Amino acid sequence: MVEALSSPRLLSRHGIRLGRAVKSLNSQRDEFGEGESAVNRVRELVKLCSDWIKGGLSGQELIEELEEECGKLGLSEEFARRLLGLMLDEEERLRGGRPAPSGLKLREFASKVQELQRMGEKVMRLELGEPDFSAPPSVVEAACKALREGYSKYGPATGIKELRQAVASKLSERFGLDLKPENVVITAGGTFAVYGSIEAVTKPGDEVVVIEPAWPLYAHQARWLGRRVLTIRTRFEEDWDPVEMLQEKVSKLTKLIILNYPNNPTGKILDRGSLKAILELAEDAGAWVLGDEVYMDFCYKDGFASVLELPAERKIMVNSFSKTWGMTGFRVGYIVSDPEVAMKVARAQNTAMTCIPEFVQRAALAALSDEESARRNIELIGERLKILYEELSRSKLIEVKPPEGAMYIFPRIKVDGFDSWRFAWTLLEKKRVSIAPGACFGEDYNSYLRISAVLDGEPLREACRRIREAIEEYS
Amino acid sequence: MVEALSSPRLLSRHGIRLGRAVKSLNSQRDEFGEGESAVNRVRELVKLCSDWIKGGLSGQELIEELEEECGKLGLSEEFARRLLGLMLDEEERLRGGRPAPSGLKLREFASKVQELQRMGEKVMRLELGEPDFSAPPSVVEAACKALREGYSKYGPATGIKELRQAVASKLSERFGLDLKPENVVITAGGTFAVYGSIEAVTKPGDEVVVIEPAWPLYAHQARWLGRRVLTIRTRFEEDWDPVEMLQEKVSKLTKLIILNYPNNPTGKILDRGSLKAILELAEDAGAWVLGDEVYMDFCYKDGFASVLELPAERKIMVNSFSKTWGMTGFRVGYIVSDPEVAMKVARAQNTAMTCIPEFVQRAALAALSDEESARRNIELIGERLKILYEELSRSKLIEVKPPEGAMYIFPRIKVDGFDSWRFAWTLLEKKRVSIAPGACFGEDYNSYLRISAVLDGEPLREACRRIREAIEEYS
The missing domain is CATH 3.90.1150.10 (Aspartate Aminotransferase, domain 1)
Incomplete structure (x- = not known):
């Protein structure tokens, strides 16, 4: 093994570090005992992964076993989950990879x-999913006013309190709730609202359920973040109803179900009963539900219910100012969830972009009161x-x-x-x-x-x- | 093993799916042959990981072996790298985890x-790292004008062409280069410029080198994205010089070195010779160099060189409008790199937030010509x-x-x-x-x-x- 590292290729590329490498490997060999070098262990491990991956996995049934074994050996559940995710990914790659998005x-x-x-x-x-109407003058002028008043400094990653309060009040009134600013985080549009939510409630290797037909960015974001995507394909003949298929496919591996009603592209509104069934299913599985409700205001049939209205512990509502007020290019939206998740989304936002412009948030504040x-x-x-x-x-x-x-x-x-x-x-x-x-x-x-x-x-x-x-x- | 899945806990949580689980496990057992069930393989694998992790890894020397073994077995290099990253992370966790940031x-x-x-x-x-001066009136008025003219629709994830062109021209003139708009992507501040660059040129498990003392977000972003951070600790006594330590610590595992000169917090300027040495070292190792040059204009000593000025294949320059023009709250910056990396950063931005407001970009355009x-x-x-x-x-x-x-x-x-x-x-x-x-x-x-x-x-x-x-x- 030390010989392998002395190969001409390695010598030329890493000659300078060879001495250290050999020393380190030899000391590792000692730790593992005679004939049990780290590199041999790598070989064994990789062989096992390969067999296992090529044999075909059934992740759903294995995760619990894997966590238990890891627990016994002092390895974390996260390690178990990430290892499984890694293998499922590799299996998918071996089978020819993902369909091009x-x-x-x-x-x-x-x-x-x-x-x-x-x-x-x-x-x-x-x-495009972009209204032809532009932001109303009330919104444009509010942005200009804020700019001139100097609201152009760093702000909190959660968004400004005034806007979080206004969103909380408006939704509380509409749905008969008692939301606080702590439940709300202002985000860079609905896009970051979803991205940050995926980051907040799932980890790499976790399964995210996307109901198709769907806005392409759900699956793309989830995969981008190293999550695995399980697709539910609803059908015209069944009035685009996802409930039964969700009942079949949601498992212990599922960490997040993304709902989008009123739906882009079908326009479907999910009725209260179906939403309730899905929320219960998710609670049972320990999964989160994200309700992307950016079209909430565009309901032309009764029956729409927000995830906010129904009891469930693990839920996030996503919304945006883009559609209702024609503010697509302002990039401002929000999430509503429990304060802990809200804080996690804010942290994701802080990590990626520090904060979003305060003058944009003041424009959104003006939009909220421009009901006309x-x-x-x-x-x-x-x-x-x-x-x-x-x-x-x-x-x-x-x-x-x-x-x-x-x-x-x-x-x-x-x-x-x-x-x-x-x-x-x-x-x-x-x-x-x-x-x-x-x-x-x-x-x-x-x-x-x-x-x-x-x-x-x-x-x-x-x-x-x-x-x-x-x-x-x-x- | 089938018995384990029938435990009361599992039955109560997953009773409904038990029948399927047992069936699937049994069929897997068949695939692997008598006594070689998938679950037994998981046990073996996890045991091996545990031994290996607790034995202490030396990732630097093992990656090449690991890739080779994976290659022989038809597994991808990415799998090898991610597996190694996963194990190094778990090892770190076992040793007590990362220091609180x-x-x-x-x-x-x-x-x-x-x-x-x-x-x-x-x-x-x-x-704070926030100037007390605010954006100049020229910038504020340009933003208001753009808002009133309706520049508030979705735009390209790369940023608008006019601003990319203006940045390319300005830098070309300053450094004697021939940059095109294709080299430039407008980002949500320097923060997303760094975040998107890490995403563009590294993968989960890859090593990112951060030179301390450093802006805390470098290491935080890298870890957030599942990359591993190698810290170089420069010293007051050595005039904060990182070159020698980099020569010692950069390895084949290194995929990105983050430089920040003029430096926050030390104010150090790296001279051209040192920068050249680092770029050569990175080229040798096949690593990228990110030059965060947001303080580029604030040089009070000769000798500063931009990564753009020196020859190297793998480099990204990051900049922002925040400091020079007091535009922190506008959230607008940019990266400069080869067109392929630029496209990757744009894709990361598209995934996280669709685009950044065009009226903000038009304000940045005004800033570029407000040299006074x-x-x-x-x-x-x-x-x-x-x-x-x-x-x-x-x-x-x-x-x-x-x-x-x-x-x-x-x-x-x-x-x-x-x-x-x-x-x-x-x-x-x-x-x-x-x-x-x-x-x-x-x-x-x-x-x-x-x-x-x-x-x-x-x-x-x-x-x-x-x-x-x-x-x-x-x-």
């Missing part, structure tokens, strides 16, 4: 659309969703449900071998309409399209006419 | 100071550093070097058993002056203080008088 290509597609626009082409843009703008925006989206439903229903090749909430419609195209990406490019090229391919939201949804309610009535009808035409011409 | 307590301390101020107490605040404000701020800090040096030199109990750059002075207190945290609290209580304890910047610096040059002349002299007094009274 086509959802992340949507921004690329959108840039191509912008390019066309810059070249003078008129494109009807319905591909919110109401107008919500009505506007509602009217457009109706138009989308009406117009798309006219084609026999399109199957569509009346949207219940959010700002999207998610029709299924009844054309054999339909490919949503191919269609999106053709539609853009031939009809100058851009939509989001269903494949962005999960592998199973390649015969769907997501169309955003971000154009006014007449142009929206025109865009729908072109979509219908393009589907008829598609082959 | 006292640097992160500084913000807590600062909040206490604010509380005192709110209660009407006058405190001379020198504890920058010059005034830099001169101001320079004058104050001189005052700090003069005033602190008067005490025989204080050892101090003339500050070369940045906006801090880092005196050593020659009092036996000096405790920087205890002193900081006493100073605040008795003299109403707040400073940052040396312990915030590394374990070895408990007899040091960091004093920020963020007060004007006369008050600054008064604060120094009080610090001298408090040191004389300290026992």
Whole structure:
């Protein structure tokens, strides 16, 4: 073994440190006893991992055993969990790796659309989750005022107390709760709200459940952070209901279930009974529930319940100012949870970016009291969703449900071998309409399209006419 | 083993899934052959890890062997590296874990100071790395203009092209380079610039070298992201020079070396020759170098060289608008590297927060052309550093070097058993002056203080008088 380290390759790369290396390895050999060098142990260990990984794992059933064994040997539960996660990852890699996340290509597609626009082409843009209305003047002026008053210094990683208080009061009033500023952390948009929440309540190797069709960033963030993703694939035929599949798939390995209702892209609203069932299931499994409720205000059917309204110990609500007030580029949102989790999210935010601008938070404070703008925006989206439903229903090749909430419609195209990406490019090229391919939201949804309610009535009808035409011409 | 899973505890928690679990374990047993169940393999593996970890690892020498063995067995190098990282972490935990990061307590301390101020107490605040000057009117007005013009939509995760171009041009001119917008990514302050860079060029389990005394967030971010931290402890007696120690400690396991010159807290400027030596060392080891140059403009001695100026393949420069223009609360900075790394940092930013506000970026654009404000701020800090040096030199109990750059002075207190945290609290209580304890910047610096040059002349002299007094009274 010492000989191996003296190989020419190693000598040339690490010649300078060889003396120390040999000394250290020899002293390790002593510790392990004759013939039991550390390197031999590495060999053994790696062989075992390889056999095990290639044999196929069943993580769900093994984690408890693994923790117990680790406990007996004085190793931490975290070590057990991370080791298991590492092996599951490697197994996945050996089986050919993860499917490419086509959802992340949507921004690329959108840039191509912008390019066309810059070249003078008129494109009807319905591909992004960004309202066409901008932040109301009340919000813009509040930001300017705060800037001029010098609110541009470092602030707390939790966000400013005034805004946390205002969020707590508003939600308490709406849902009959008694939330405190300590329950709220202001985040860099809904995006960091989810990212920070994943960091706060899970560890690398933990399992995060994502319900598809889904915003692509849930799975992407979880994997980015070294968590494993378990996908639940809801179906059009079952009215996108996830409850039964969750009951089947949630296990002791599950640490977090991400819900998103009203849903992007389907517009589904989960009723109170189903939400209750999921929260109970999660409690049973010891898992957290994250309710991404950024479309909370966009409900066009009764029955929506927030995770905040139902009893459960482990829950986080995520929200954003982006959609209701057209403040996408302000990057301001929040999480609501118990004070301990809130503090963990704040710590994650502090670690990644110190804090978020106070003048942005003061703009958000102004938004909260501008209920008129919110109401107008919500009505506007509602009217457009109706138009989308009406117009798309006219084609026999399109199957569509009346949207219940959010700002999207998610029709299924009844054309054999339909490919949503191919269609999106053709539609853009031939009809100058851009939509989001269903494949962005999960592998199973390649015969769907997501169309955003971000154009006014007449142009929206025109865009729908072109979509219908393009589907008829598609082959 | 099947019996173990039928224990009452498990039955009650997972009764519903027991049937499936048993079935799955039995089928695994078949795959591994008689008596070779997956669970037995887990037991073996864990036992081996435990022995190995408790025997003490020498990761530096083992990684190559481990990769080779993994390669032979069809396991990836990443698996080898992550497994080693996991074991090194567990070993550290068994030895009593990481020292508590006292640097992160500084913000807590600062909040206490604010509380005192709110209660009407006058405190001379020198504890934070935040200039007392605010963003110049040119910057504030540019932000307001952009807000009113509707620059408040989603933007690219890289930052807007105009600002990337402006940064590239400015640095190209200053250092005689030919940088393109593709080399630049606009980030949420210097904080995310470092966080995103760590994510871009290292993986969990990789070693990141931090040179102490250091901004506490380097080590914290690296550990937060599952990287391991190797600390280099530079010494007052050696003029804070890190080169020799780096030559000793950098190994094949090292994936990133973080440099910060002009330095926070010592104010040291690394000369061109030393920087060159470090870059060569890093190239040899295949490691990246991150030059955090947020104090680049605050140089009061010749000799500073940017990592951008010297040839090396693997380098990232980090900068921020926070210090030069007093824009701490705007949260805007940038990284400069090769286009591939730049894209990775942008991806990290996209994952965590989608993008940063465009109106903030347009304010940064205005800052870049407001050279007068920058010059005034830099001169101001320079004058104050001189005052700090003069005033602190008067005490025989204080050892101090003339500050070369940045906006801090880092005196050593020659009092036996000096405790920087205890002193900081006493100073605040008795003299109403707040400073940052040396312990915030590394374990070895408990007899040091960091004093920020963020007060004007006369008050600054008064604060120094009080610090001298408090040191004389300290026992």
